[in-house]
Amino acid sequence: MKVVDLSVDVAGGFAARLMGGSGLRVVRPRGGGPPVPTGDDLLRVYLDAGKEHLPCPASPSGLVDAEDLVFLTFDRGAYIGLPAGWTVEDLPAGCVRVTTSSFGTTGPYRTWRGGPLADWAAGGYLGITGDPDRPPLIGPEHLCGYVAGYTAAIAAEAALRHRARTGEPQRVDLSTMESMLSVHQSTFSRLAVGIVRERTGRYTEVYPLVVRPCLDGYVSLGVVTDAEFDRLAIAVGRAELAADERFADAAARWAHRDALDTELDTFLGARTAEQAVAVLVEHGVAAAKVVGPYEVLRNPQLAHRGFWRQPAGRGGSGRMPGDPVPAGVTLGSSPRSDRRRAGRARHRGALPLSGLTVLDFTAFWAGPLATRWLADLGADVVWVERPGSRAEPGGTTQDLTAEVMRVFHRKMNRNKRSVLLDLKTAAGRAAARRLAAEADLLVENFRPGVMAAFGLGPAEMCALNPELVYVSLSGFGASGPWAARRSYGPTIEAASSVEGRTGYPGGEPLRLGHTLPDATGGLAGALAALRGLRDRDASGRGGWFDVSQLEVYAALCGEEILAASLTGQDPPRIGNRSRHGGVQGVFRCAGDDAWIAVRLAGRRDLERLAEVTGLDGLARAARTGPRDDAAAEALIAGYTATRDKHRTAALLQDAGLEAFAVLGPAELLADDHLRARGFFVTARPGDTLPGSPLHSEPPLVDPRGPAPRFGAHTDEVLGQFGLPRPEIAHP
Known part of the structure; x- marks a missing residue:
């Protein structure tokens, strides 16, 4: 093949x-x-x-x-x-x-012209990225x-x-x-409880998960929990901030975020980015310098792991990302010829992974997304939860954050079974090893060394079960000078060069409206698992896949990193303009916060837009050089300002041009194209959530299953695997 x-x-x-x-x-x-x-x-x-x-x-x-x-x-x-x-x-x-x-081979948009700017608008990220009083930002x-x-x-x-x-x-x-x-983490979970995600500039829903200036650039801080804030306060030499009522919990820190900025800026303003990050990391705070494509080439972690490749046929000049999903490492001995597959996994029809068991030691976002993909593809995903790790309240609650997390759970953990094990006990660890001995895959996203400390590391588990495909999904990978660092999506976004290239012209770097490194890490984790199964089918042996979310995300920057390696410079932030020769922008339309994204790839597109709109100035701009992008953008902005975004997009698409209305979460949920393709699924009455982007006949996925209650399948699963009741840990 x-x-x-x-x-x-x-x-x-x-x-x-x-x-x-x-x-x-x-x-x-x-x-x-x-x-x-x-x-x-x-x-x-x-x-x-x-x-x-x-x-x-x-x-x-x-x-x-x-x-x-x-x-x-x-x-x-x-x-x-x-x-x-x-x-x-x-x-x-x-x-x-x-x-x-861009849009698929079926549905109302199947005849529309796609492209990179339309993708940003149609995928829901354009509408939530940027400052609330400025145009949405790609x-x-x-x-x-x-x-x-x-x-x-x-x-x-x-x-x-x-x-x-x-x-x-x-x-x-x-x-x-x-x-x-x-790959929207909680946009539609929030919408299900009546919270609409909008543009908030540099602010996130959690503070200080934020980028702040320092002496020579910007630093991304990853602080979410109260314990992390305590470590931050000690790191900046202001331990008393941990006891300050203004910053007592997440809600208080959000309410007093400007005051918190002032306190942090005293520390950051006196240090370079590298100095500040060194202090923060030493105190266990997730932090990274915001870098561009040229500076990321000097990242010691990526160099240590041999991530860079030289392009062929360019005389040895230039560097670019290598493979973000590295080959599996064989750790176990030859498979036992007498090993009997337990065959205890649930079978879910003809789905590709039906009959396979996945042992899931994941939390937060990247890991659960990887295992949800495997569950949607038919695997029996056994999610190992620890006692007290989450609550299972009955009915509804007035705490909207708790409600969002409940909906998020139903989205992220659908089609899984939940088993309760206390890995701090000998019985819990023994049960986990017994499960791993019969599993086909194991996925974990702890920091390197945590699973090994439980006796469940890749070397131990692959020796126990040579056919096991073991996927580790950490922030920076299991080896190298950054391996032990804590990470959050925004800090990886900063370290990868994505954030350094996002922002209005002349402005500060801005985060995406919803951080993506965890999501792309989850995709890469699922891909590694599937690759491992294909390798096992060929060789009979499993292996360990050490996936770094930083490498996965840096691979999205390939052409820009290659360009920077040749020029020796980081590109400036240019807002919504193209680095690839087209005239493009996001233009205001009639209505409240209404916008349209328009991309004109070349002279013919400019001429066609002039024909459709009657803007003679565009026709002249297409015929003369050098092209004045600012003048063209002003003409387009004047045309769209009084027009409906949906009708204007349809008009331009009828003329063969790339245009798409910038859609918010509620508009996407009601979109006729997505409805025609059956993209959204109903997890339970009132919860309409993203399904799967894979369309095929027969289906490869089933994204409609329920998420488990906490520990609901403990007796069932461990009983199926022949584990006696005394080894089962209960809350």
Whole structure:
């Protein structure tokens, strides 16, 4: 089997690159389609790393075999980028096809023109990023496509597994819109209890989970719990702040956030970013310097782990991210020929992972998202919870934060079973080892060393069960000078260069409206698990996958890091403008906080917009050079200011232009396109939450199952695995 990359979008190209990182041969036909996007050499260099470029035959039969995996791109109602004379119908019937697009191959938007700016608007992140009194703000231009690429690689692995189990080829339809909506952590959980997420600039719902200036730049602080705030107070030399009523708990710190800024700025303003981070990390506070693409190349953690690669064919110049999902490490001995699979996992029909058991030692966001993917794909996910780790209140509560977390639990832990074990006791650890001895996968997202301290580390568990696929998902990886550091999504966002490139022109770096490193880490964790299963099918042995969320997120910055390595400079923050040659922006429309995102890729788009709008100035701008982007933006802004965002987007799309209304959470929930594709699912009456972005027939996923009550399956699961009742820990 080989991977044939016929895609011409970032999502498909990155997914194919990820599959190549697993050892599969990836090929592209020469002349098979335009670069991504047209004229952007470095993006193409990054996406094509490790791929073979072969002569393009006259028909697919000269390149594509029935056992192959094929990535395709769909836009404006048709497959695009195929070599001349090729059609999708001519591909071999047995091959697995994964089609990526902005909006999908079905639904009202299937004929619309997609692209990187439309992806930001349609995926719900544009509307919640930026200052409340300024235009909504994008992050790095192609970030949404990269997130969809991780998702498409998961789809590919699942489809390959389905074919291996059933002999049936799969056709998967995956949109960037739904891929982005599926990685909102709590946007729709909050909406379910009546809280609408909006733009809040640099502020998060928790304080001080924030970026603040220092002597030579900016520092990202990761402080969420009261204990972390106590450590922060000691670190900045102000232990008395821990007893200050203004900062007594999370609600008080949020209410007095400006006063807290003043207290922290005294410490930060006297230190460089590196000095401040060193002190904070020494006191156990999650912190990172906000860096750009050039500075991230000097990160000691990434250097230690050998993350960087040199692009081929450029004379040894330049560096770019390597594989964010590293190969598994074999730790156990040869599989025991007499080992009897317990066969105790729940079977969920023909789903790809039905009959496999996942032992889930995860918490917070990244780890639970990884195991939720495995559960949606049919695995029997046994979630190991510790006594007292969460409450299970009855009825409703007036505490909206608690209500949000309950809805979030129903979203993040659907299709799982909950087992209660106290790993601080010998009985609890023994039960966990017995479960691991029979499991197919184990996923954990503790800091490195925690599982080993319980006797449940990868070396011990893979020796106990050589067929076990063990996935560790930590902030920075299990080795290197940063391995022991605490991390939160915003600190990884700062260290990766994503935050350093997000912001209004001339302004401070800004976080995304909802932090993404945990979500992309979860996608990479699921991908590592699926890759490990495919490796095990071939070799009979499991292995350990050491996944670093920093590496996973830095991989979304490939072309910008490569460019910075060649220029020796960090790019400035440019707001919503393009670094890739187009005229684009987010423009105000009629109504309260109403906006439209418009991207014009080149001269022809400018001329077409002039025809549709009657803006003669745009036609003149298209014919003269150098192009005056500010003048073009002013003309577009004047046109959209008095018009409805939805009707204007439809008008421009009818003219073949990339345009999309900036949608808020409630608008997305009511969107006709998403309803037609059945994206949202009802977890229980009143809870409408994102389902799965994978569309196929037969389905590869079932995202409709319930989340477990605390410890509800303890007796059932341990009994199934033959563990006596005395080993079962109860609350």
